[in-house]
Amino acid sequence: xxxxxxxxxxxxxxxxxxxFVINEFDETTSRQEMRKGTSKILLNxxxxxxxxxxxxxxxxxxxxxxxxxxxxxxxxxxxRGDENRPKRGVFTLRSPLxxxxxxxTRVTLQKIENNxxxxxxxxxxxxxxxxxxxxxxx
Numbered sequence: 001x002x003x004x005x006x007x008x009x010x011x012x013x014x015x016x017x018x019x020f021v022i023n024e025f026d027e028t029t030s031r032q033e034m035r036k037g038t039s040k041i042l043l044n045x046x047x048x049x050x051x052x053x054x055x056x057x058x059x060x061x062x063x064x065x066x067x068x069x070x071x072x073x074x075x076x077x078x079x080r081g082d083e084n085r086p087k088r089g090v091f092t093l094r095s096p097l098x099x100x101x102x103x104x105t106r107v108t109l110q111k112i113e114n115n116x117x118x119x120x121x122x123x124x125x126x127x128x129x130x131x132x133x134x135x136x137x138x
Contacts, residue, residue, distance in 0.1 A: 017065070017129035019043040019115075024126065031123040039107075039122040041130055043115040050133075051112060058109045059136035062122055066101035066131045073099060103128075105134045 015022055023039040041062065043051065061119075062083075074097050076087040108118040 004136050006028060015131050016067070017044070017131060018047045018133070019130045020129060021064070021124045021126060021128040022123065023122075023124075026125055029125075034123040035105075035121045038110065038118055039124070041117040041119060041133075043117065043124075043130075045115060048115040049116070051117070054109060054112060054117075056109055056111050060109050060119065061134045061136045062105050062107055062119065062124070063134070064103045064105075064124050065131055065134040066098075066103050067094040067127070067129055073097060102131070115129055 015029065019042050021039055022042055023034075023037065025034045025037070025039070038091060059132060063074050072092075077093060077095055078087055079085045079093055096103060103124060105122040105123050110120055111120040112118070
């Protein structure tokens with residue numbers, strides 16, 4: 001362990017959303033169905049300049065906050081809630097029940113209109129706070 005390292009595991013970290021998701025998906029919509037559809041990401045005005053250089057067809061990572069989940073953390077879960085499958089550790093799953101309620105989905109940028117991004121493949125509900133966007137790399 002590095003003697004100079006400052007590890008403060010109890011420190012709170014806060015983020016401000018840069019925008020939010022607009023679509024017609026809710027808790028009744030499966031993730032597979034959401035990924036087949038188009039969603040919009042409305043970026044808050046101060047961040048619009050940060051879109052410069054993005055191009056339609058480009059893959060992006062959308063980092064978002066699971067704002068509708070329970071605060072109850074479950075470290076071992078049945079994959080996709082299927083009790084016929086053995087429980088696995090949360091870090092082996094894409095479950096929204098995580099130590100930090102952060103989701104990441106790779107999408108394809110379809111078009112940009114000012115501060116409105118049209119994306120394909122986002123599995124986030126309407127109103128989901130978007131924390132960041134990053135170019136996706138293989």
